[in-house]
Amino acid sequence: MEGRPRRSALYMPGSNTRALEKAKAIPADALIFDLEDAVAPDAKIQAREQVCAAVKEGGYGGREVVIRVNALETPWGAQDIIAACEAAPDAILVPKVIHSGDIISAAKLLQSVHAPEKVRLWAMMETPMAILNARTIAATAVYKDNRLSCLVMGTNDLIKESRARALHDRFAVVPWLAMTLVAARAYKLDIIDGVYNDFRDEVGLRDECERGRILGMDGKTLIHPSQVGPCNEIFSPTQEEVDWSRQVIDAFGQPENEKKGVIVVDGHMVERLHFAMAQRTVAIAEQIRQMEKACG
Ligand SMILES: CC(C)(COP(=O)(O)OP(=O)(O)OC[C@H]1O[C@@H](n2cnc3c(N)ncnc32)[C@H](O)[C@@H]1OP(=O)(O)O)[C@@H](O)C(=O)NCCC(=O)NCCSC(=O)C[C@H](O)C(=O)O
């Protein structure tokens, strides 16, 4: 299902069986089972087997299940993708993307192993070259047989590669977030913000979530279960936003407004573009409600 809520996407090391089990009760919108940086080289094969077995077994309710594979040019990348396709997660997250060719190669591999149609590709935007190539990477979403549906910011790697300083206001990072965001939106893709490493600092996390939301991010990637609640709260439409959206939808539904491009609601000028925004807000709020009901 495209257009689904992606407020919170929780990473967990694929080598951590306890975390894979615990994830069944964590209310994140997406779960990212990591085979890449969170897994030591000598644990890669076992982690792949564990993750694929867990995905096949299921039990993750309405959450989106994602496997982050190793890069194609590593000794594990191709086998990770092949095994992941057999397990059929909702998406495969491709790390260290450099240019559109990385997404095209991953998509070809998916086609060659007849991956189920539901398996989408997500791209990690975490190299300086990926930021420079954000437009062409996002553009692969419209290529034939492509499956790209979401961009994920890898701010730790970007900070490493750029030698920027990781300050609380993310002074260095914000331009890369904004550039990648417009590339994502130009091709109707979702985009999820990077992780907040200081996982015991809820105040700092909330602040970073708020700023990400202001930029237009759909959600945030997370590293610890305690981050899920605050993140879901901040990236959900507020009751006030939902009520306003319903008022706008209602107003445009009145017979006298049927053919109008602009109307006044509660003293505010409201155009058809606000109607479209209101419809999206109400749809996302409804999906969240249904997902929360399904997850218990
Ligand atoms: C960060 C951690 C290593 C902290 O672990 P720990 O000290 O063990 O945490 P707690 O004792 O508070 O854990 C409490 C219980 O919660 C479970 N737990 C912890 N983290 C997770 C998780 N992510 N998913 C599911 N469950 C989790 C523990 O097992 C405890 O359970 P119990 O035994 O019942 O008490 C750890 O949180 C962790 O490993 N986090 C994920 C790290 C990770 O995946 N990193 C890679 C992705 S981030 C990245 O790569 C960024 C990107 O690429 C970039 O470039 O920016």
Ligand SMILES: [Mg+2]
């Ligand atoms: Mg990374």
